[in-house]
Amino acid sequence: MIRTRLSSWALGLSAAALAVSAWASLPAGRAQAEAAAAPAQDPNFRITGMRRLTEAQYRNAVADVFGPDIRVAGRFEPIVRPVHELIASGARGSSISPAGLEQFDAMARLVAAQVVDPAHRSQFVPCTPRSEDAADEACARRALEPIGRLLFRRPLTGSELAFYATVAGRAAESTRSFGKGLELALAAMLVSPNFLYVIERAEPDPAHPGQLRLDGWSRASRLSFMLWNSTPSASLLDAAARGSLTDPAQLQAIAARMVASPRFEGGVRAFFSDMLLFEKFEEMAKDPVVYPYFNQDVAQALPEQMLRTITDHLLARDGDYRGLFTTRRTWLNRPLGAVYQVPVGRSQGWVPYEFAAGSDRAGLLGQAGFLALYSHSGRSSPTLRGRAIRELLMCQPVPNPPGNVNFTAVQDTANKATPTARIRLDAHSTDPVCAGCHKITDPVGLTLERFDGIGAYRATENDAPIDVAGGMDGQTFQGADGLGKALAQSPDTTMCLASRALEYATGRPAEDADAVEALMGRFEAAGFRIRQLFLDVATMPGAYAIPASAAPAHTVALGK
Amino acid sequence: MKTGKTAMQQRSWTLGAAAGLGIAAAAIALVPGGPAGEPAHAQPLAAALPAPPADGVMGFVVQEFVPPVIQGADACPQGTALKIKEQYLASLPEDERNRLARKENEPEFTKRWQASVVGPGGTNICSQPDMFERPLLRTVQSRSAWGIDLDQGAADQGCEHEEFAAPDGREGIDNQEYRVMGCTPEWRGKDGIAGDIASGMKQFHASGEWTQVILLRGVDSLVHDDDVEVIYANTADRPPADTKGNFLRGASFSVNDTAPRHRNVLKGRIDGGMLTTAPQDIWLAQTWGQGGARDIRGTRSRYDFRRARLRLVFQPDGSLRGLMGGYRPVFDVIQSPAIGGVGAATTAGIDCAGILATLRKYADGVRDPKTGKCTAVSSAMRVTAVPAFINDLAVPAGGKPE
Numbered sequence: 001m002i003r004t005r006l007s008s009w010a011l012g013l014s015a016a017a018l019a020v021s022a023w024a025s026l027p028a029g030r031a032q033a034e035a036a037a038a039p040a041q042d043p044n045f046r047i048t049g050m051r052r053l054t055e056a057q058y059r060n061a062v063a064d065v066f067g068p069d070i071r072v073a074g075r076f077e078p079i080v081r082p083v084h085e086l087i088a089s090g091a092r093g094s095s096i097s098p099a100g101l102e103q104f105d106a107m108a109r110l111v112a113a114q115v116v117d118p119a120h121r122s123q124f125v126p127c128t129p130r131s132e133d134a135a136d137e138a139c140a141r142r143a144l145e146p147i148g149r150l151l152f153r154r155p156l157t158g159s160e161l162a163f164y165a166t167v168a169g170r171a172a173e174s175t176r177s178f179g180k181g182l183e184l185a186l187a188a189m190l191v192s193p194n195f196l197y198v199i200e201r202a203e204p205d206p207a208h209p210g211q212l213r214l215d216g217w218s219r220a221s222r223l224s225f226m227l228w229n230s231t232p233s234a235s236l237l238d239a240a241a242r243g244s245l246t247d248p249a250q251l252q253a254i255a256a257r258m259v260a261s262p263r264f265e266g267g268v269r270a271f272f273s274d275m276l277l278f279e280k281f282e283e284m285a286k287d288p289v290v291y292p293y294f295n296q297d298v299a300q301a302l303p304e305q306m307l308r309t310i311t312d313h314l315l316a317r318d319g320d321y322r323g324l325f326t327t328r329r330t331w332l333n334r335p336l337g338a339v340y341q342v343p344v345g346r347s348q349g350w351v352p353y354e355f356a357a358g359s360d361r362a363g364l365l366g367q368a369g370f371l372a373l374y375s376h377s378g379r380s381s382p383t384l385r386g387r388a389i390r391e392l393l394m395c396q397p398v399p400n401p402p403g404n405v406n407f408t409a410v411q412d413t414a415n416k417a418t419p420t421a422r423i424r425l426d427a428h429s430t431d432p433v434c435a436g437c438h439k440i441t442d443p444v445g446l447t448l449e450r451f452d453g454i455g456a457y458r459a460t461e462n463d464a465p466i467d468v469a470g471g472m473d474g475q476t477f478q479g480a481d482g483l484g485k486a487l488a489q490s491p492d493t494t495m496c497l498a499s500r501a502l503e504y505a506t507g508r509p510a511e512d513a514d515a516v517e518a519l520m521g522r523f524e525a526a527g528f529r530i531r532q533l534f535l536d537v538a539t540m541p542g543a544y545a546i547p548a549s550a551a552p553a554h555t556v557a558l559g560k
Numbered sequence: 561m562k563t564g565k566t567a568m569q570q571r572s573w574t575l576g577a578a579a580g581l582g583i584a585a586a587a588i589a590l591v592p593g594g595p596a597g598e599p600a601h602a603q604p605l606a607a608a609l610p611a612p613p614a615d616g617v618m619g620f621v622v623q624e625f626v627p628p629v630i631q632g633a634d635a636c637p638q639g640t641a642l643k644i645k646e647q648y649l650a651s652l653p654e655d656e657r658n659r660l661a662r663k664e665n666e667p668e669f670t671k672r673w674q675a676s677v678v679g680p681g682g683t684n685i686c687s688q689p690d691m692f693e694r695p696l697l698r699t700v701q702s703r704s705a706w707g708i709d710l711d712q713g714a715a716d717q718g719c720e721h722e723e724f725a726a727p728d729g730r731e732g733i734d735n736q737e738y739r740v741m742g743c744t745p746e747w748r749g750k751d752g753i754a755g756d757i758a759s760g761m762k763q764f765h766a767s768g769e770w771t772q773v774i775l776l777r778g779v780d781s782l783v784h785d786d787d788v789e790v791i792y793a794n795t796a797d798r799p800p801a802d803t804k805g806n807f808l809r810g811a812s813f814s815v816n817d818t819a820p821r822h823r824n825v826l827k828g829r830i831d832g833g834m835l836t837t838a839p840q841d842i843w844l845a846q847t848w849g850q851g852g853a854r855d856i857r858g859t860r861s862r863y864d865f866r867r868a869r870l871r872l873v874f875q876p877d878g879s880l881r882g883l884m885g886g887y888r889p890v891f892d893v894i895q896s897p898a899i900g901g902v903g904a905a906t907t908a909g910i911d912c913a914g915i916l917a918t919l920r921k922y923a924d925g926v927r928d929p930k931t932g933k934c935t936a937v938s939s940a941m942r943v944t945a946v947p948a949f950i951n952d953l954a955v956p957a958g959g960k961p962e
Binding site: 288289292293295297334335337338341342343344345346347 | 796797800801802803808809810811812813814949951
C-alpha cells in the first residue's frame with residue numbers, strides 16, 4: 001500500500017514540479033529521463049518513506065538555510081492527523097493537492113527572489129558570472145550545489161546538479177539575466193519533493209544481514225527534525241557523510257549535544273504541539289457575549305502559555321515530566337492576566353508567575369489553554385476535557401458518541417433545574433448507551449469544573465455551587481489539584497509520553513510494546529527527564545530499523 | 561455673588577471632609593450619572609463594603625471620564641446653543657432670513673455663513689478666536705449641576721459666580737464650565753440622550769491614548785482612613801473591553817509618566833466609603849486623534865485641572881464612582897476645535913469665539929494677579945473606574961514612590 005502511494009506521489013510531484021518551476025523550454029522527455037536515471041546511479045537507493053514537512057519545519061528550514069530575514073508568505077495545506085495518532089504520522093501519508101502545490105510554488109518563488117536579491121546574493125553565490133546578462137553554468141553549479149545539499153538534506157546527484165544548472169542556464173538565456181536564472185533554479189528546488197518531503201532511504205544493515213536500516217542522510221534528517229524541528233545543519237550532514245550517524249558511539253555523542261542545545265526547545269515545542277493537538281487552537285471560537293475576556297490576544301497566548309510552561313519545566317528546570325500535572329509555575333502576558341485575574345507587570349511580553357496555593361491551577365490541566373480548547377464555544381465540557389486527558393495524556397482512546405445522541409439535556413445551560421454541568425451530565429448519562437463512555441470521561445473532566453469555557457475561575461454555575469469531586473481508575477480526588485496528582489502518579493501518562501516520542505521520531509504509531517517498555521524503563525530511571533527520553537529515542541537502534549511493511553520492493557523515481 | 565455657603569463648607573479641606581462626608585452622608589450619597597434627582601449608580605452603605613486587600617493596595621482603570629450633564633428642559637429653556645449657521649441666520653432681517661432659508665438658496669447661504677468664520681490673513685474663528693467678536697452662548701439656567709465645592713476656604717483666589725446645587729442636595733457646587741457648555745448640542749445631546757462628547761470621550765479612554773488609572777496605597781479601611789496615597793495617572797495600555805465597550809475588570813496596566821502621559825500623586829482620605837483628595841493641580845493626557853502627528857491627528861495637549869479634587873465612592877461591586885473637579889484654563893475647553901481650525905467651524909459649526917468669550921465671562925478661578933481677572937472655569941468630570949492591577953513603574957524597586 002505504502003509503496004503504491006509512494007510511487008503515485010512521486011510521479012505527481014515530479015510532474016508538478018516540472019510544470020510550475022522548470023518553466024523554461026526544457027525538453028520534457030529529456031528531463032524525465034534524467035530524473036528517472038538518478039536513483040539508478042546509487043545501488044543502495046531505496047526509499048522507505050516520505051514525510052511531508054510541516055509548516056513550522058518548512059519555515060525553520062528556510063530560515064536555517066537562507067537566514068531568518070527571508071520572508072515566507074503563503075498558505076500551507078494542512079497535514080491531516082490520523083485518528084489517535086500524531087501529525088508526524090499523518091505526514092508520512094500526506095499528499096499535496098494541485099492547489100497546495102501552487103501555494104508552495106508561490107512561496108518558493110518568493111523565497112528564491114529574496115535569496116538572489118542584491119542584499120543576499122553574495123552570501124549564496126560564491127562566484128562572479130562571466131556576464132550578468134547571460135548564463136554561466138560553472139558559476140551556477142558552484143552556487144546551487146551547496147544550497148541543494150542543504151535543501152535536499154543530502155548531496156545532489158550529478159544528474160540533479162546538471163538538471164538545475166540547465167534550468168538556471170535556460171532561464172538566464174530567456175531572461176538575459178544570470179540572477180534570474182539562478183532564482184528560477186532555486187525555486188524549482190524548493191518545490192521539489194526532495195525538499196518538501198523528508199525522504200527516508202534504506203541501506204543494508206551490516207549488523208543484521210538481510211535487513212535494512214536508515215542511511216546516514218536520513219538519520220541526519222530524523223535527528224534534526226525530531227530534536228530541533230528543522231533541517232539538518234551543514235555539520236550534521238558532514239557527520240552523515242563521515243558515517244558518524246551509523247556508529248552508535250558517535251550517534252550518541254551527536255544526539256547528546258543536540259538535546260543539550262538551546263535549539264532542542266524548538267523540538268520540544270513541536271512535539272508537544274503535535275501530541276496535544278495544538279492545531280485545534282486555530283479553529284477555536286468562543287461566544288464573545290458569554291466570554292468577554294476571550295479575544296484574539298488571548299487566543300494567541302493560550303498555546304504559548306502551555307508551551308512556555310512545558311519548556312520551562314522540562315528544559316530550563318530539567319524537571320520531572322510528571323511535574324507538568326502539578327506545577328503551579330507558569331508564564332503570563334497581559335491578556336492572560338485578565339483571564340486569570342492576576343497582575344502582570346509588563347505591558348508587553350511574558351513574565352514568570354506562580355499561582356497561589358489553593359488556586360486549583362495545577363499544571364497544564366489548570367491552564368486556560370487546555371480548559372478552553374476542550375470546551376464548547378459557550379460552555380465548559382467535562383466530557384471533552386475528560387476525553388482529552390484519556391486520549392492525549394494517557395493514550396487511552398475513547399469511542400465517539402453514536403450518531404443519534406440527544407444532547408438537549410447537556411446543552412440546556414440556562415435551565416434552572418439543571419444549573420451545573422454535573423447535574424446536566426447526570427441527566428444525560430441515564431441512557432445506558434451514553435453512560436459507558438461518560439463513565440470513562442466525566443469523572444475526570446468534572447474535577448475541572450471550577451474553570452469555565454475559557455478557563456476562567458468560577459465558584460458557582462448558575463448560582464449553584466460547583467462540586468469538583470471526581471475519580472479515575474478507582475481513585476477518587478477533588479479538583480484540578482487532585483486530578484493533577486492522580487495523573488502524575490499514573491504510569492499511563494509516562495508510558496503514553498514514551499510511546500508518543502517514539503511515534504514522533506519514526507512517523508509511525510509505536511506498535512512494538514517491548515520497545516516502548518524498554519524506553520519507559522530508561523525514562524523512569526532518568527527521573528522522567530525529557531532530554532533523556534529524546535536522547536534514548538534518537539539513539540535506539542530499533543528506531544532506525546526499517547519495518548518489513550515499509551521495505552521497498554522496488555525503487556521509485558522522484559522528480560528533481 | 562457667592563451663595564449657599566455653610567459654615568461647614570468654609571472650613572479647611574480636612575475639616576470639611578471629616579465633618580461633611582461622614583458615614584451618614586455617604587449612606588445616602590448620590591453619584592452623578594442618572595437623570596437629575598434620581599439616585600445615581602449606587603448608594604453605598606459603609607457596612608456593605610468589603611475589607612481592603614491586606615497590602616492596602618487597590619487599583620482601578622477609569623472607564624468613564626465625561627462632563628456630567630443633567631438632562632431636563634429646565635436647564636436650557638430656550639433650547640440648545642445655536643450653531644454658527646443658525647446664529648448667522650438669526651442675525652439677519654426677517655425677509656432675508658426667509659429668503660436664505662429656502663432650499664434653492666442653500667449654496668448662497670452656505671457660502672455666506674461660512675465666510676463669516678474666516679478673517680483676514682487666513683485667520684478663522686477657531687484658530688484665532690480672539691480676533692472674532694461673537695455673541696455669548698445660551699447658558700444653563702437651572703440651579704442644578706453635578707460638581708464639587710471647589711472654592712471652600714479659598715474664595716480670595718476666585719471671582720464672583722453663581723453656584724449650583726447638586727441633585728444629591730449638596731450646595732456650593734462650582735461648575736461654570738457646565739454653565740457655559742451645558743447647552744451646547746455636543747454636551748446636551750438630543751431628546752435626553754447624551755451628546756457626542758460622551759461617546760467620543762469613551763472612545764478616547766479606550767484607546768490607550770487618554771487612558772487613566774487610579775492606584776490607592778495604604779488603604780486600611782474603605783470606611784475610614786485618614787491617609788491614603790492616590791496615584792492618578794495615565795497608562796499607555798489599552799483596556800480590554802466586552803462587546804458593549806465596558807472595560808473588563810482585573811486587567812493589568814502600567815503607569816506611564818513619560819510625556820505625553822502624566823502621574824499625579826495626591827493625598828487622600830476615606831470617610832464613610834468616600835475617597836476624597838486634597839486640592840492639588842492635576843495633569844492628564846489628552847491626545848486628539850490617534851497615531852502620528854499628521855495634521856490634527858495625534859496632536860497632543862493635556863487636561864490641566866487646577867486645585868483639583870477627587871470625590872469617589874467605593875461601590876459594593878468593587879468599582880469607584882464619583883467626580884473629579886478643578887479649575888480649567890478657559891482656552892483648554894476649546895482646545896479640540898481650536899486644533900481643528902476652520903474645519904471645526906465650517907463642518908461641525910462650533911463657534912469657538914463665542915464659547916471662549918462666554919467662558920471668560922463666567923471664569924471663576926485662577927485670578928491673574930496682573931489683570932485681576934479669573935482665567936479658569938470651575939469644572940467637573942464624572943468618573944467611573946473598575947478594578948484593575950496597576951503596575952506603578954515610577955516606584956523604584958523596593959523603594960517608596962517618588
